[in-house]
Amino acid sequence: MSVIAEDSYDQSRAASTVGASGIVLASKQVAGADWDAIIGSFDEVCQEQMHAFASTRWPGVSQEPLIFSRGGTVVGGALVMIQPLPLGLGKMAVVKWAPMLASRKVADADALRVAMTECLVKDYAETRNMMLSVLLHAAPEEINAGYVALRQLGFARGSTLLFPNRYMVKLQLPDADLRKSFSQTWRRQLNKADKAGLEFWRAEPGEIEAFKTLYAAMTERKQFPDHSAYETLNALMALDEPLRPELFFVRQGDETVAGALVFKAGERAVYLYGATNDKALPLRAGYFLHWHVIRWLRDNTRGQWYDLGGTDGFQGLHQFKTGMVGDAGVIRPVPPVLNYATSPWAKLIGTAAFTLRDLYQHTRRHIDGLRSSKAKPDQTPHIWDEYLK
Incomplete structure (x- = not known):
């Protein structure tokens, strides 16, 4: 795990949360370059969570890199992308392949992941009235424990990938x-x-x-x-x-x-x-x-x-x-997107935004399939029954 001095944090976004897990976590926002330097030692680091990647891949969204610590020791983090919705109707918070654990070897690793998610729920869904959307990694294990835990927290099943394997x-x-x-x-x-x-x-x-x-x-x-x-x-x-x-x-x-x-x-x-x-x-x-x-x-x-x-x-x-x-x-399949909203308006416009995005992506793939110069997918899309509940 990583230990980071307090003065390396952006003190303007700091909070302490005790969730249902009983774990006390401090969450603080850091600058993008600092974030990339910090997460390099994480066990669960991935390219989609890097500021250098996300700021280039999704230039129209703002990045909020959050580090979670317990007793002064960094235990994980999440790069949250704030997506503005059309017509100025609001914003939604998107987290892809996170929260990430700094170490998967700690005894309460699964509980720490839940505690970090509870921090995100409190900040983005409850305090800032956004829909919080989380896409988890495909897990090597037969049961995706992270998906099960978030469903138990009240996250609703959302969009799925056509070819999730x-x-x-x-x-x-x-x-x-x-x-x-x-x-x-x-x-x-x-x-x-x-x-x-x-x-x-x-x-x-x-x-x-x-x-x-x-x-x-x-x-x-x-x-x-x-x-x-x-x-x-x-x-x-x-x-x-x-x-x-x-x-x-x-x-x-x-x-x-x-x-x-x-x-x-x-x-x-x-x-x-x-x-x-x-x-x-x-x-x-x-x-x-x-x-x-x-x-x-x-x-x-x-x-x-x-x-x-x-x-x-x-x-x-x-x-x-x-x-x-x-x-x-x-x-293993990538599980469906998981969404959480406490505000009815945030839930309505967030769900509508995902519906329009899915329609756009399916239409683009269909057009690609009609173009004779492009190779055409020849697999049948999958539906994963274990994620339908």
């Missing part, structure tokens, strides 16, 4: 067990890649332009609709350790055939972006790349899981990632 590879295994975990097909392709004369290396941040060139050529060739946060790449690569993503390449001879950017802070490494040229497929370079990324993460970080992200509805990605997850990893 997230594919997670277990990192802390020796080479033999890792390879054995892969599906038979995935392992066979990796064996072929091992014989293709490929070389893997960890690149320097300054080599990012080579990745951009590879990525641009790939997106043009594959014609995938890109709904990613690729525009944040420069901001991410300008960060200091440990938040700056790692850049990896695979080459054959003098030619770079594949590359990947991987977020590696905390206990959950995340595959951000990958790129290949037209020679990568017959060389099975993607298999070779991920195999060595997994080993590098295991040996050089404290990561427990390698989160491969989702599929955006493409069956080929599902098959590739499922084979890599194998027997030791897990495939």
Whole structure:
């Protein structure tokens, strides 16, 4: 966990809350740059919670980075985004992949997460009359305890993702067990890649332009609709350790055939972006790349899981990632958005805003599907019964 001096906080936003859990927490807002420096040591840090990422990805919203402490020790935090609603009808507070725990190893980690959420409810829903909207990570465990806890706090189930599955590879295994975990097909392709004369290396941040060139050529060739946060790449690569993503390449001879950017802070490494040229497929370079990324993460970080992200509805990605997850990893859904409002008006306009957003996103995807030049999703959207209650 992290211990931070009181004078590093913005004293203009300070509060102390005792929730139903009985845990006393102090919450204080910090500046964006300070926030990014603080959360680098968190077990549950993720790129969406970084000020450098969020301010670039969502420039129309204001950021309120909140640190929670107990007895002078930082126990977690949440970057809250204040979203103005159309026509000046109000604002809503959005929290994505948080609250984050500084340490998942403390005995009352689950209770601390609830206590942090209670602080958010008191501040944003009760005091400031906003709808508070929380989107939690997919949990490696079979039951998403965070989702269950927030439902018990009175949060209402909201929007769901069309393709919520997230594919997670277990990192802390020796080479033999890792390879054995892969599906038979995935392992066979990796064996072929091992014989293709490929070389893997960890690149320097300054080599990012080579990745951009590879990525641009790939997106043009594959014609995938890109709904990613690729525009944040420069901001991410300008960060200091440990938040700056790692850049990896695979080459054959003098030619770079594949590359990947991987977020590696905390206990959950995340595959951000990958790129290949037209020679990568017959060389099975993607298999070779991920195999060595997994080993590098295991040996050089404290990561427990390698989160491969989702599929955006493409069956080929599902098959590739499922084979890599194998027997030791897990495939888990991102739970629905959870919303909390004490004001009827906040609930009404917040719900309407989400309905309009979902309609816009579905319409955009439908239009992408009608464009003959773009690859079309071929997976069936999922409905997760365990989250319907």
